[in-house]
Amino acid sequence: MPIDAKEIFQMVIENQNKLKSCSRHDFSIDITADRALGKRYRCSNCGGEVDSIEKYWYEKGLEHSSMS
Numbered sequence: 363m364p365i366d367a368k369e370i371f372q373m374v375i376e377n378q379n380k381l382k383s384c385s386r387h388d389f390s391i392d393i394t395a396d397r398a399l400g401k402r403y404r405c406s407n408c409g410g411e412v413d414s415i416e417k418y419w420y421e422k423g424l425e426h427s428s429m430s
């Protein structure tokens with residue numbers, strides 16, 4: 363059974379709400395362990411999901427903010 367667009371849209375909104383409510387993400391859960399490309403990670407605090415590019419920039423941001 364195909365997932366309809368409305369359902370996907372709802373999932374995206376829910377994911378964004380989870381990510382927004384989180385004070386400190388920890389994207390240490392690899393939910394695509396069987397894949398080398400198109401990887402996704404889950405935050406162990408809020409349960410929100412991001413792709414590898416979002417994870418990279420979030421972690422870069424943390425790194426830089428802790429330098430000052």
Ligand SMILES: [Zn+2]
Nearest residue numbers: 384387405408
């Ligand atoms: Zn989080």
